[in-house]
Amino acid sequence: MTDIPFSTVIEKLSGSRVLLVGGAGFIGHNLAMLLRASNVETMVLDNMMVNSMVDNAFHDRGDLTKRKLNIHFLMSRFDMMRDAGVHLQNCDARNFADMAQAFDAFKPTKVVHLAAIASAVEARKNPGLCFDLQLTTLRNVLELCRLNHEQVETLMLLSSSTVYGDFEGDSVDETTRPRPRGIYANTKYMAERLVRTYHHTDRLGTCIIRPSALYGERCVSRRVSQAFIENALAGRPLLLEGGGDGRLDFTYIEDLAEGMVRALGLHGGRGSSDTFNLTYGNARTIAELAAIVKEVVPTAILEERPRAVEKPVRGTLRMDKARERLGFNPSWPLERGYRQYCEWYVEEWRKVVGANA
Ligand SMILES: NC(=O)c1ccc[n+]([C@@H]2O[C@H](COP(=O)([O-])OP(=O)(O)OC[C@H]3O[C@@H](n4cnc5c(N)ncnc54)[C@H](O)[C@@H]3O)[C@@H](O)[C@H]2O)c1
Helix, strand or coil, rough: CCCCCCHHHHHHCCEEEEEEEECCCHHHHHHHHHHEEEEEEEEEEEECCCHCCCCHHCCCCCCCCCCHHHHHHHCCCCCCCHHCCCCCEECCCCCCCHHHHHHHEEEEEEEEEECCCCCHHHHHHHHHHHHHHHHHHHHHHHHHHHHHCCCCCCEECCCHHHCCCCCCCCCCCCCCCCCCCHHHHHHHHHHHHHHHHHHHCCCCCEEECCCCCCCCCCCCCHHHHHHHHHHHHHHCCEEEEHHHHHCCCEEHHHHHHHHHHHHHHHHCCCCCCCEEECCCCCCCHHHHHHHHHHHHHCCCEEECCCCCCCCCCCCCCCCCHHHHCCCCCCCHHHHHHHHHHHHHHHHHHHHHHHHHH
């Protein structure tokens, strides 16, 4: 592993202005906080359309726990961003004129594209919207980066480990040929191809990030890591399909955010193009995840179910390239990171849901 102190990365970001498109979400607000802690000017553009107040306050209004807890998490994000000095603008990234105005006003030197339906399951329910939020927003970002090429040094795209499709072996690296399956993975792969095309034709500085199975404080997406701890607290069973032998490269949000800041700071600028897996780098089973929940909430009920036929086959995303080039050394194994998250969740549950659960 290359040793690159974080302070060196921050020095390289000095004077940068980072624009996060779709930045009020789970990854975006955590990244914004870390950038601000490093004194980097940061602006978030978001239309609050996915995993938002509307989803949680209105559509899920029958589920009191979800409503109260998730709204509390969403409000905390705003409080934290405001206190940290993040600029925030409500803007639909599908609207070119609004985006152009924001580019004009903020004058970003680095842009991170995060807008999407960030779930393969949700994307499958609404493929047209998935296409739109991933690719129409990206079209506008690519064009604005091209038109402002003197100013924008780096465009970072949040892709996904799902571009690899079903794993043939235990692990993949960035040289493994993508074989995306389904609308979510395919729009991610198309997005990667478009980003690389703009790099080739216009020498745009680009950086593609492939994260996997994130978990952490203030996530409201109800992926397995959130669903398990929430079900344990609500007295609902934790469902283990196929005995919970499915494997995912679970990654704590703090590790990802640090890796992204490293990639932004160390990127070579105009003319450079990179793709990085940014995960913990060690796939773990769903049963192992459930075991940690059971340690934190001993009353948790584990229930085995038959394996779903369509379930993707996943594994470890190797991270040698990020270690070598970015000095990225993730420091949160599941036992520490997920346990810390579960303990935090229990505390928030007590404060917010309390006796109403
Ligand atoms: N969370 C994960 O485990 C994970 C893993 C791999 C890849 N990713 C990718 O990372 C990115 C961010 O994921 P996240 O977990 O923060 O998701 P998220 O849903 O929390 O955040 C996405 C944000 O994009 C915003 N958005 C959507 N359409 C928009 C539009 N038209 N204009 C402006 N904003 C818009 C949403 O309102 C939301 O705040 C996504 O592209 C996702 O596919 C996430």
